[in-house]
Amino acid sequence: MKRLLTxxxxxxxxxxRTVRAGAREGIPWxxxxxxxxxxxxRSVWLVMSGMAFFGAVLVMIANAQAKKLIGNVAVLGPAYFxxxxxxxxxxxxxxxxASRAGASHSAELATMSVNEQVEALEMSAGDPYADLVxxxxxxxxxxxxxxxxxxxxxxxxxxxxxxxxxxxIDGRAFMDARYVDGWDLLVGGLKVVGCGLYIPLAAAVAxxxxxxxxxxxxxxxxxxxxxxxxxxxLIDLTVSLAFQFVRL
Numbered sequence: 001m002k003r004l005l006t007x008x009x010x011x012x013x014x015x016x017r018t019v020r021a022g023a024r025e026g027i028p029w030x031x032x033x034x035x036x037x038x039x040x041x042r043s044v045w046l047v048m049s050g051m052a053f054f055g056a057v058l059v060m061i062a063n064a065q066a067k068k069l070i071g072n073v074a075v076l077g078p079a080y081f082x083x084x085x086x087x088x089x090x091x092x093x094x095x096x097x098a099s100r101a102g103a104s105h106s107a108e109l110a111t112m113s114v115n116e117q118v119e120a121l122e123m124s125a126g127d128p129y130a131d132l133v134x135x136x137x138x139x140x141x142x143x144x145x146x147x148x149x150x151x152x153x154x155x156x157x158x159x160x161x162x163x164x165x166x167x168x169i170d171g172r173a174f175m176d177a178r179y180v181d182g183w184d185l186l187v188g189g190l191k192v193v194g195c196g197l198y199i200p201l202a203a204a205v206a207x208x209x210x211x212x213x214x215x216x217x218x219x220x221x222x223x224x225x226x227x228x229x230x231x232x233x234l235i236d237l238t239v240s241l242a243f244q245f246v247r248l
Contacts, residue, residue: 007227008234011201014129018137018201021129032135039101039136039200040143047147048154050096054088055155056162059174063167073163077173080159085177086184089152091236094195096151097144098228102203105136106224109207110217118208128208136200144196145189187243194235202227 059073062080066073109132112118118128156175164171206224210216 008231010205011198011227011231014133014201014205015137015197018129018133018204021127022134025127025130027134027138028131031131032138035135035139036143038104039097039139040146042104043097043100043143043147044150046100047093047096047151051089051093051151051155052158054092055084055158058088058155059159059162059167063163072169073167074169074173077163078176078179080174081156081176082179082184084152084155084159085180086187087236087240089155090148090188090191090195091232093148093151094144094192094199094232094236095229097147098195098199098232099225101140101143102199102225102228103221105200105203106207107217107221109204110210110220110224113208113210113220114213114216133200133204133208136204137197140196140198140200141193142196144199145192148188148192183243187239190239191236194239195232198231198235199228202231 058080062076063073066076070076109118112132118132121128121131159174160171162171163169163174203224206220206227210220
């Protein structure tokens with residue numbers, strides 16, 4: 001239990017230290033822009049291609065189930081679109097981002113830690129929380145929502161194409177937003193912002209705690225990806241349960 005609390009609580013402590021350091025020292029915006037490019041720009045093709053495959057597979061599964069139950073997969077289109085906006089788009093996009101950007105952040109910070117560059121930064125009056133962690137956190141809160149929007153668009157487009165070309169049905173049904181309301185947009189938005197905040201924090205915890213040599217860098221990279229991915233799933237579950245309770 002203690003290990004579980006430490007696993008999920010350490011990013012909370014990292015957030016408190018980062019907010020305090022950012023308020024005291026300021027946030028280096030040039031580095032923040034570089035991190036937006038690192039997280040968002042270098043993850044965009046992974047997220048869009050991954051979500052496109054995901055959307056196509058979901059339509060094929062929906063078609064198989066529809067043949068057994070109602071006979072017309074196009075009827076499932078509006079429900080598919082709502083599920084994509086509210087649940088799958090934010091969660092899967094965040095997991096894909098965590099697998100690439102989380103690994104990148106963890107490896108970079110771990111390398112700096114084992115090479116004593118973090119200690120050198122502190123000796124030159126720098127603050128690793130303000131200079132290293134804060135730009136990554138801001139980049140995550142900006143980049144992950146944008147990637148989720150692009151990933152959802154890619155999944156929707158692939159669903160339309162597969163339905164129209166592969167299944168010979170009206171693919172426009174998979175863009176029908178009749179079931180999407182403000183609650184769905186709020187739920188999806190909270191999930192991606194929460195994941196955008198958590199991914200860099202989990203990666204920073206793993207990276208800055210790395211000690212030793214190359215083996216420690218590899219271990220920190222793995223730990224960062226695992227923590228970021230599990231955190232995203234926990235955020236997804238927590239927000240979904242909270243809104244289910246509120247709506248009841």
